[in-house]
Amino acid sequence: MAQRPSVKGVADIVALIDGLRRVTGRARITWYLAFGGLFLDAYANAALSAGLGPMTDQMKLTSTQISVLTATAPFLAIIFNPVGGWLATRIGRVPPLLIAKVFAVAGALLAAFSGDFTTVWLGRVLVGIAYGVDFAVAMALLAEYTPKASSGRLNLWQAVWYCATTGNLLLALGFFHLDVGQDIWRWSLGSAGVIALLLLVLQWLFLVESPTWLASKGRLEDAVRNLKKIYGIDAVADSSGAEAKAVAAAPAVGMKDAGVLFKGEYLPRTLLSSVISLGQGLQYFAVGWYLPLISLTIFGDSFEKATIGSMVFNAVGIVGGLASALFGRKLGLRMSSAWGFGGVFVALVLMGLTFGKAPIVVAFCLPVLFILCHSAGPGANGKSIAALSYSSDVRALGTGVTGMVGSFGSVVGLYVFPQIKEALGLGDTFLVLSVVPLLGMIVCLLIKWDPTRTGTSPDEAGEAVVTEQHSPGSSPGPSADPAGTSGPSPTARTR
Template identity: 85%
Template sequence: MAQRPSVKGVADIVALIDGLRTVTGRARITWYLAFGGLFLDAYANAALSAGLGPMTDQMHLSSTQISVLTATAPFLAILFNPVGGWLATRIGRVPPLLVAKVFAVAGALLAAFSGDFTTVWLGRVLVGVAYGVDFAVAMALLAEYTPKASSGRLNLWQAVWYCATTGNLVLALGFYQLDVGQDIWRWSLGSAGVIAAVLLVLQWLFLVESPAWLASKGRLEDAVRSLRRIYGIDAVAAPDAGTAGEHTAAPAVGLRDAGLLFKGAYLPRTVLSSVISLGQGLQYFAVGWYLPVISLTIFGESFEKATIGSMVFNAVGIVGGLASAWCGRRMGLRLSSAWGFGGVCVALVLMGLTFGKAPLVVAFCLPVLFILCHSAGPGANGKSIAALSYSSDVRALGTGVTGMVGSFGSVIGLYVFPQIKDALGLAHTFLVLAVVPLLGMLTCLAVKWDPTRTDASPDDEQPDEQGPALPGSSPAAAPAR
């Protein structure tokens, strides 16, 4: 009879999971359920976008009210990304995900049945809280569920995002055919609540707590139990073996410890993931503002044709999101981000130089190039690099901080870039925006860290003597650079 592997701490859990070649069985179910939250986040954001026009007409919204509604969710994500990371560090990965679904259900229903702007806005506040908490925690959980050989699969969240936005557009077309009139926005927002409710039940029934997090808290018996439930790995807890006791429980990490992410070997990792996340958030709004123009020009000004046009562009995002896993595996997350930023920069420059002058086929192909390069590279990689760069005790905090930075990009895009467009015109706005991917590309080339190109797991690195989660050092040595 084969000897059962012993688990003394987080490193043993990580080694057992990394020994697998792929995600199979119960692990695949839990993996996709965690991804389901990311689908919901994208769907809830797209639900507002799809119904914003009819909502504006029905409620007679001002431009300021529209801006507030559009920016509420990403603004709340700035605050609740790190809060979600803190919760996941303190109470586990699964409870915050379930709480986020409760907020999502409440927010969707409140907005769908509202009769005035204030109530809709309160509903979007709840959705923003859910979005901020869920995204930070889900990426950390997915990273801890995934064997190192399959780490590129984390990039599939980008394809999931575009699938969600496309799915919402398909439903919007369906609601339109049902002749619901200007109430179409209520059906769109309400459908997000239905998806959130279904996910809440499924995640409550099937999600299993991260074995790595349990081990980091010294709960080795619970950790091996989760390991068995998810992967079928029959391990045994060995807290008394050798010096295991001193490595079993990691010190508690809270928001006040966020400075750890900017010290030692974590500094370049945090800079890289933050710049990629910020850059992709900023640059996306160039196409975000240009897509309606393209759709209306090519596909016509009716609701159906404009919606179908948006679906075409989102389909390109799905292709790019699926390709991001392959690109990350072949080139690494860092270089695939650099190439993606480079392609986006070229697309923006050409869009700026040819806007209003190029044939329709060129005007169509340039945004396609933008979306493809964006979704196959930096669009996915910022969050994936963050999820893979930190040890278990600070992983959720790291993904939370990176998500917060990315949300800053969204808010800046929503408020600043429209003003630039009004002042300079759309063509010159594209040229100004080209600086963003250029800086992103240069950062990716300057910072050499890539979690997919190292043999060691962050959990194998020894903690710093002054606290957890400072890799590349030992009690007798200064932090590695």
């Protein structure tokens, strides 16, 4: 009879999961359910976009009210990304995901049945809270569920995002043919609530707490139990080691420890993931504001034709999102981001120089190039590289901070770039915006960290947050070892 592997801490859990060749069985179900939350986040955002025109006509919304509605969710995500990361660090990965679904259900229903702008806005507030919490936690959980050999699959979240937006547009088109009139926005927003409720039930029934998080809290018995539930790995907990005792005695990591993300080995990782996340958030709104013009020019100015046009562009995003997993595996997350930023830079410069002068075919192909380069590179990698760059005790905080930065880019894009467009015109706006991907590419080339190009994870290398409370007299830093033992230099990938 084969001897059961012994688990003394996080490193052993990580090594056992990384020893798997692929995600199968119960692990596959939990993996897709965690991804389901990201689908919901994208769908809920697209639900407002698809119905914004009819809502504006029905409620006689002003331009200011429209701006407030569109920016509410990303603005709140700035706050609730790190809050979600903090919750996931303190109480586990699964509870915040369930809480987020409750907020998503309430927000969707409140907005769908509202009769005035204020009530719709309150519904979007709840959706924004759900979006902020869910995205930060889901990426951390997915990273901890995924074996090293399959880490490139994290980038599939970008394809999931475009699938969700396309699905919402398709559903809106269906409602249009049902002749629901200007109430089409109610059906669009309400459908997001139905999906959120379904996900809430399924995640409550089937999601299993991350064994890696449990081990980081010293709960080794629970960790090995969940390891068997998810992966069928039959291990035994060994709580007698120095590492397990140190982890059990250490106080919980809180928001006050987030400063560790900007020290030592973690500093370049945080800078890289934050720049990629910020850059992709800012640059996306060039296409975000240009797509309606392209769609109307090529496909016509009716609701049906404009919706079909938007679906065509989103379909390009699906292709790029699927390709991001391949490019991430072949080139690494850092270099695929650099190449993606480079392609976006070229596309924006050409769009700026030829806007209003190029033939329709060229005017169509340049945004397609933009979307492909964006979704296949930095659009996916900002969140993925953050989820893979930190040890388990600060992973959720790291993904939360990166998500906060990306949401800040979205808010800036929603408010600042329309003003630049008003002052300079669309062509010159593209030229100004081209600075963003150029800087993103430069940062990706300068910072050499890539979690997919290193040998072992920070958890396996002994990386952990150690505050002065943990170890009096020592400086907090990611390379400290809670067990008091020396380990390899923390230049490694984490799941």
